[in-house]
Amino acid sequence: QQQVKQSPQSLIVQKGGISIINCAYENTAFDYFPWYQQFPGKGPALLIAIRPDVSEKKEGRFTISFNKSAKQFSLHIMDSQPGDSATYFCAAMRGKLIFGQGTELSVKP
């Protein structure tokens, strides 16, 4: 049962551009929404997270936008850099983390 849907599956962005990854969830009981970054051969690293009582959270170049009524949230990476090239996972939590399918981001120099 797919409870968190993530798009796009892959994304190519030019250096300095904005990367946008979207996620949609089904279960309104989810109460915590983190984004993880994963490099090949490594475990996921927490980037930024938000709770449903907040519509936006910004940390450096990373921003989460959250739309509770639409049950959607997105990650925006401003001024994307080649070092940001990785796979990004959204997740939703109610006791356990339910992950999206991942987005492979490639930032071209």
Add this chain to the structure above:
Amino acid sequence: ETGVTQSPTHLIKTRGQQVTLRCSSQSGHNTVSWYQQALGQGPQFIFQYYREEENGRGNFPPRFSGLQFPNYSSELNVNALELDDSALYLCASSSSGGMKDTQYFGPGTRLTVL
């Protein structure tokens, strides 16, 4: 402060064998969760341990079992290995306090079943 560590890094087993994977939680964390990540997929929740008791389980058969020790480290055991068990196994630790939802992942153990 040390992060989450896992051992071994890589493991090759044959069908029908048993395997034990190990995880040491981050300092100050008393909860450990295990995830299976197949190639090209997001991690899938296997189970969680809190104070040495299983505290939630995902859609995995009973041949996946675990333990948590008094020092909060944990083991994942898989019996009767199948080819589809080939994956990256991730351990994540968290605390039961104010930041209880924040899970920090280890580097994973890559299991290959032949």
